[in-house]
Amino acid sequence: MAYMNHRHGLIRQSVLGLQTLSNFVFAMALIMSQPSWAATSSVTIGGPFTLTATDGTAVTDQTYRGKWLLVYFGYTFCPNTCPMTLNEIATALEKLGADAAKMQPLFITVDPQRDTREVLEQYTQSFDPRIVGLTGSPEQIAAVAKEYGAYWAAHKTGPGAEDYVMDHSPYLYVMDPDGKFVRAFDADTPSDHIADALRELMAQPREGGSHRVLRAR
Numbered sequence: 386m387a388y389m390n391h392r393h394g395l396i397r398q399s400v401l402g403l404q405t406l407s408n409f410v411f412a413m414a415l416i417m418s419q420p421s422w423a424a425t426s427s428v429t430i431g432g433p434f435t436l437t438a439t440d441g442t443a444v445t446d447q448t449y450r451g452k453w454l455l456v457y458f459g460y461t462f463c464p465n466t467c468p469m470t471l472n473e474i475a476t477a478l479e480k481l482g483a484d485a486a487k488m489q490p491l492f493i494t495v496d497p498q499r500d501t502r503e504v505l506e507q508y509t510q511s512f513d514p515r516i517v518g519l520t521g522s523p524e525q526i527a528a529v530a531k532e533y534g535a536y537w538a539a540h541k542t543g544p545g546a547e548d549y550v551m552d553h554s555p556y557l558y559v560m561d562p563d564g565k566f567v568r569a570f571d572a573d574t575p576s577d578h579i580a581d582a583l584r585e586l587m588a589q590p591r592e593g594g595s596h597r598v599l600r601a602r
């Protein structure tokens with residue numbers, strides 16, 4: 386009986402999240418299936434945001450212009466995907482060697498209630514000090530998630546206020562030095578593949594301001 390009730394709870398929560406989820410799945414299906422999609426569609430991934438870094442400084446989408454971004458939404462209490470993904474990112478940074486300096490991995494928490502700046506900082510540092518953890522008000526996080534078409538949903542695991550896990554988008558978003566979306570990786574993409582793909586992207590001649598910046602170096 387308890388089992389049945391549990392099942393019903395899960396089904397009800399799934400239905401609530403269905404609309405958001407189907408929008409998201411549609412957007413990601415477009416992204417993953419067509420490499421040239423970004424150039425031919427008016428739908429955009431990414432955009433202006435304001436968040437807070439773990440050292441307390443305000444961070445916006447402008448803060449990292451000139452760097453390639455690897456953007457991931459997750460939370461430190463995540464039992465599986467987040468640790469695995471951050472591990473792959475850390476290994477990819479190692480494999481990129483000096484090229485890693487052109488990259489900025491961002492870990493945006495979807496769980497600001499439990500992910501205080503201290504918790505977030507300790508967590509990202511434990512994988513690689515180059516990964517920056519970002520948090521913000523629930524409104525700021527909702528806004529940036531919307532820009533990226535990212536979703537999350539809390540599922541209660543017990544009666545306590547902190548008894549919950551989060552479902553969240555399993556994607557890593559790559560943004561170019563001008564802040565434009567380039568591609569997404571599945572969160573379980575091996576570090577070798579991430580590093581190779583990023584190295585290839587960064588080696589391509591680029592148009593506009595950042596191309597001149599790269600050439601001037």
Ligand SMILES: [Cu+2]
Pocket residue numbers: 459460463464465466467468553
């Ligand atoms: Cu996770």
